[in-house]
Amino acid sequence: MYLNFLMKQTIVSIIVRSFVSSMAKSKFEYVREFESEIKCLPNCWIVVRLDGKGFHKFSDVHKFEKPNDKKALDLMTKAASRVFEELNDICFAFGHSDEYSFVFRKNTSIFNRRQEKLLSLVNSKFSSAYVYHWRDFFESTELKYPPAFDGRIVLYPTDSNLRDYLSWRQADAHINNLYNTVFWALVLRKNMTTKEAEERLKGTLSSEKNEILFSEFNINYNNEPEQFKKGTSLVRKLIKQPGRKIELFAVPLHCDIIGDKFWEENPEILDCKAAMKFENDENIPVLSITSRKYVI
Numbered sequence: 585m586y587l588n589f590l591m592k593q594t595i596v597s598i599i600v601r602s603f604v605s606s607m608a609k610s611k612f613e614y615v616r617e618f619e620s621e622i623k624c625l626p627n628c629w630i631v632v633r634l635d636g637k638g639f640h641k642f643s644d645v646h647k648f649e650k651p652n653d654k655k656a657l658d659l660m661t662k663a664a665s666r667v668f669e670e671l672n673d674i675c676f677a678f679g680h681s682d683e684y685s686f687v688f689r690k691n692t693s694i695f696n697r698r699q700e701k702l703l704s705l706v707n708s709k710f711s712s713a714y715v716y717h718w719r720d721f722f723e724s725t726e727l728k729y730p731p732a733f734d735g736r737i738v739l740y741p742t743d744s745n746l747r748d749y750l751s752w753r754q755a756d757a758h759i760n761n762l763y764n765t766v767f768w769a770l771v772l773r774k775n776m777t778t779k780e781a782e783e784r785l786k787g788t789l790s791s792e793k794n795e796i797l798f799s800e801f802n803i804n805y806n807n808e809p810e811q812f813k814k815g816t817s818l819v820r821k822l823i824k825q826p827g828r829k830i831e832l833f834a835v836p837l838h839c840d841i842i843g844d845k846f847w848e849e850n851p852e853i854l855d856c857k858a859a860m861k862f863e864n865d866e867n868i869p870v871l872s873i874t875s876r877k878y879v880i
């Protein structure tokens with residue numbers, strides 16, 4: 585009798601399970617076969633670089649200061665810090681003008697190293713954070729239309745390739761900033777047209793641009809803000825603030841990253857086992873990236 589009952593129960597459960605599984609696997613399910621995924625090569629540094637789309641126009645429409653708008657640059661860094669908060673395996677970022685590069689640890693297994701996941705998450709978090717925090721930086725300037733960023737992934741197999749990549753971006757920041765500083769001085773202070781300023785600077789060396797700044801505008805380029813000359817390097821650090829427990833922060837630094845000094849002072853970027861503790865002696869305005877608990 586009891587055996588009979590058990591058999592009946594088993595048969596019912598088999599029927600139910602096969603019904604449920606046929607429901608879940610509809611006849612349309614086969615389209616999954618068309619999906620493909622590309623994974624980042626193992627052991628390589630993963631760099632995601634975002635760049636503002638049409639920021640020449642975007643900066644004009646929103647009246648960014650020329651050649652550098654500190655509020656716009658700080659907003660980019662704020663958005664980058666929200667990406668740090670979202671994705672723990674990002675160990676470093678570098679930004680200037682309308683671009684930001686994010687470096688994932690070389691051994692990260694986040695999202696199985698799927699390229700589409702990494703690129704789309706970094707880009708969407710950055711873009712939405714840029715809009716979300718706009719008012720924190722531009723209190724009285726309305727955001728006229730939604731900005732967009734393009735993105736790419738590049739893999740670097742060695743530490744030295746990664747450092748060369750970052751050196752390239754910082755050298756680019758310096759070259760562009762020197763050019764833009766002279767260019768806008770000629771336009772805004774010498775009333776040249778943009779075409780005339782372009783002609784004047786065609787083929788000039790860095791030393792000649794420095795000389796124009798010094799002799800015609802009394803500007804010593806060396807004294808320009810470090811943020812404009814060196815871009816922003818965002819590092820992930822553990823900081824103990826008075827009366828609080830140790831917390832994670834994104835620390836924006838405006839220093840040389842081409843030489844060895846920076847890499848010796850911040851060994852945890854290349855070696856995830858190195859200490860991340862940071863004494864904020866210079867009171868750098870750090871950005872909290874300890875995951876927030878949202879109160880409803």
Ligand code: GTP
Nearest residue numbers: 636637638639640643648649650651652653681682
């Ligand atoms: P695509 O990236 O190809 O879509 O073009 P883009 O118009 O964004 O130009 P690109 O990325 O080559 O260069 C960024 C542009 O953003 C600069 O040429 C500037 O016009 C503008 N920009 C970025 N930062 C600032 C800033 O702080 N102040 C001002 N005035 N403009 C900025």
Ligand code: MG
Nearest residue numbers: 635636637682
């Ligand atoms: Mg751009």
